Amino acid sequence: MSAQTPRSYLEPLIVRGRISKPQPTGLPVVNLGFNELPYGPTPKVAAALEATMPRSFAYGGPYCDALRDGLAAANGLDAGDIICGNGSEELLDVIARNYAREGDEILISAYGYIQFEMCARRQGATIVKAPEADFMTDVDALLTAVTPRTKLLFLANPNNPTGTVLPLSEMARLADSLPGHIMLVLDLAYGEFVDAGYCPAIHHLAKGRANVIVTRTFSKAYGLAGLRVGWAHAPRDVLPGLYAARGMGSVNAMAQAAAEAALQDMDVVNARVAEVVSERERLSGVLAQRGLRVLPSATNFLMLTTGDAARTEALVVHLFDDAGLVVARTREAGLEDWMRFSVGTPAQNDLLLESVARFLER
Numbered sequence: 285m286s287a288q289t290p291r292s293y294l295e296p297l298i299v300r301g302r303i304s305k306p307q308p309t310g311l312p313v314v315n316l317g318f319n320e321l322p323y324g325p326t327p328k329v330a331a332a333l334e335a336t337m338p339r340s341f342a343y344g345g346p347y348c349d350a351l352r353d354g355l356a357a358a359n360g361l362d363a364g365d366i367i368c369g370n371g372s373e374e375l376l377d378v379i380a381r382n383y384a385r386e387g388d389e390i391l392i393s394a395y396g397y398i399q400f401e402m403c404a405r406r407q408g409a410t411i412v413k414a415p416e417a418d419f420m421t422d423v424d425a426l427l428t429a430v431t432p433r434t435k436l437l438f439l440a441n442p443n444n445p446t447g448t449v450l451p452l453s454e455m456a457r458l459a460d461s462l463p464g465h466i467m468l469v470l471d472l473a474y475g476e477f478v479d480a481g482y483c484p485a486i487h488h489l490a491k492g493r494a495n496v497i498v499t500r501t502f503s504k505a506y507g508l509a510g511l512r513v514g515w516a517h518a519p520r521d522v523l524p525g526l527y528a529a530r531g532m533g534s535v536n537a538m539a540q541a542a543a544e545a546a547l548q549d550m551d552v553v554n555a556r557v558a559e560v561v562s563e564r565e566r567l568s569g570v571l572a573q574r575g576l577r578v579l580p581s582a583t584n585f586l587m588l589t590t591g592d593a594a595r596t597e598a599l600v601v602h603l604f605d606d607a608g609l610v611v612a613r614t615r616e617a618g619l620e621d622w623m624r625f626s627v628g629t630p631a632q633n634d635l636l637l638e639s640v641a642r643f644l645e646r
């Protein structure tokens with residue numbers, strides 16, 4: 285690890301290391317470390333993948349026209365205001381490349397999504413972190429941290445790794461109060477897990493504003509993380525710059541077909557989201573009853589602490605050794621006592637609860 289590489293950047297690699305190790309007692313390894321959905325493709329997605337496979341020699345359309353039409357129809361937007369990317373991660377990076385250079389500042393919330401910091405680093409831009417109030421983004425702190433050099437404000441809402449969400453009124457206050465020269469990027473990777481009205485309300489908030497971009501993904505609620513499809517709703521004059529910085533073949537043909545099909549399978553997608561939300565509440569209730577602190581989450585994952593860094597570390601190791609469960613140990617400054625794990629299937633969640641109980645009894 286180089287002197288300038290904080291350990292938190294290596295967290296995905298550390299989790300991957302555990303996934304690729306055999307579980308000591310031979311149990312199947314279940315990865316709850318990446319905030320993925322625990323279900324396979326929906327029926328229409330599976331059929332679309334199969335139907336596209338024989339044409340694997342053909343490029344996908346560079347502008348994802350059919351997918352943008354589907355997204356526009358599903359979200360009450362104009363397809364001309366949408367760009368798709370190789371996961372929303374690519375779009376976040378493309379946005380940073382368009383708006384920040386060395387010497388510029390990118391503003392985030394203290395425990396904001398780690399990739400925002402990576403985007404800033406790739407540009408040589410300075411990351412500025414506004415303090416949070418009890419693991420919740422603080423709009424006043426963000427506004428106070430604005431300087432003439434601030435070019436971008438990245439805000440994941442709900443946030444990863446904390447899982448907390450700002451109410452719409454606070455999002456509106458932020459958009460209204462932020463100086464117009466700063467591009468506000470609202471990352472809704474987990475927006476579907478808040479409630480059915482949240483994403484539409486954020487798109488509505490962004491409409492007509494020249495300095496707000498909303499990013500979404502098929503990786504979480506739609507369970508297509510491995511296919512890499514994200515999208516952004518952006519002011520129309522911003523889009524040419526984003527296309528110019530994005531690869532032409534960035535969303536492959538099978539990924540486009542799968543995402544289009546997922547939009548036709550919303551009953552299944554919504555039922556899965558509802559199950560995750562109900563399981564999330566069950567898990568957080570039981571874990572809190574057992575004396576662990578669990579942050580209120582509006583996502584498909586939970587962040588919890590035993591109250592002590594060494595004990596949390598021991599729990600992370602125990603879950604793997606005892607039940608084959610891989611969870612993410614948060615290592616960002618201020619989060620050393622915490623761990624984060626995805627909500628799994630009901631059976632996986634039972635496994636986690638039983639293993640936690642054994643840990644607490646030992």
Ligand SMILES: Cc1ncc(COP(=O)(O)O)c(C=O)c1O
Binds near residue numbers: 474
């Ligand atoms: C807050 C947030 N934004 C964006 C992403 C990137 O997702 P993807 O590139 O799979 O769309 C993630 C992934 O974990 C995330 O947690």
